[in-house]
Amino acid sequence: MNIILLGPPGAGKGTQARMLTEKRGLVQLSTGDMLRAAVAAGTPVGKAADAVMKSGGLVGDDIVIGVISERLDQPDVKQGVIFDGFPRTLAQADALEKLLADKGISLDHVVEMSVDDEVVTARIAGRYTCAKCGEGYHDESKQPNVPGVCDKCGGTEFKRRADDNAHAVRTRLMAYYRETSPLIGYYYAKGRLASVDGLADIDEVERQISAVLG
Numbered sequence: 001m002n003i004i005l006l007g008p009p010g011a012g013k014g015t016q017a018r019m020l021t022e023k024r025g026l027v028q029l030s031t032g033d034m035l036r037a038a039v040a041a042g043t044p045v046g047k048a049a050d051a052v053m054k055s056g057g058l059v060g061d062d063i064v065i066g067v068i069s070e071r072l073d074q075p076d077v078k079q080g081v082i083f084d085g086f087p088r089t090l091a092q093a094d095a096l097e098k099l100l101a102d103k104g105i106s107l108d109h110v111v112e113m114s115v116d117d118e119v120v121t122a123r124i125a126g127r128y129t130c131a132k133c134g135e136g137y138h139d140e141s142k143q144p145n146v147p148g149v150c151d152k153c154g155g156t157e158f159k160r161r162a163d164d165n166a167h168a169v170r171t172r173l174m175a176y177y178r179e180t181s182p183l184i185g186y187y188y189a190k191g192r193l194a195s196v197d198g199l200a201d202i203d204e205v206e207r208q209i210s211a212v213l214g
Helices: 013-024 029-039 044-053 061-072 090-103 117-125 167-179 182-189 200-211
Strands: 003-004 027-032 083-085 107-113 127-130 137-138 193-197
Touching: 003 013, 003 182, 013 027, 013 083, 013 200, 027 029, 027 182, 029 044, 044 061, 061 090, 090 182, 107 182, 107 200, 117 127, 117 167, 167 182, 182 193, 193 200
Parallel strands: 003 083, 003 107, 027 083, 107 193
Antiparallel strands: 127 137
16 A cells, blocks of 8 residues: 655644554655665666755755655555655645656555644744654643653653744644645546645544545
């Protein structure tokens, strides 16, 4: 089973992707991780990506598709994959369609995690992590049981991403609506799109996604 999770920043795609990998044996494909792995392995596409990045340029869609192509040829993805952060544009969606067709691979489901912008902004702006183990917390919804002490590892230092603030979140949301939200209509027209309530609690979102996937 091969799926795409769609939704704006903060919709919870990463959390649901991790749960799907654990429960269904799917492999989460992050373009960033794949690019770094290809560069480290010195594959032809990895060398091309490395040259672009060292020159300060942005890696083009052709290189990203090449990296995905290499990754899909590896044996651990036979159970299926979750595309994480790709495609982001209509051009990338077209390129992915062609790649999958050439490899005889089906794209089975596209799941949109529907959320409210203001809730997402508050969700992202309030989150922080343990600097030692990476356990996630939130100012409103998930504080450590003992203030200032990580529940998981006992660490006492925490950090926030520099762009986890209301202004940066709204900028990222605008980029999503400008570049990525057209994919919702694209996959709806192809009969592959299903929507779930991304604002429900984590277990309920998982239940809704499982109902879609069957």
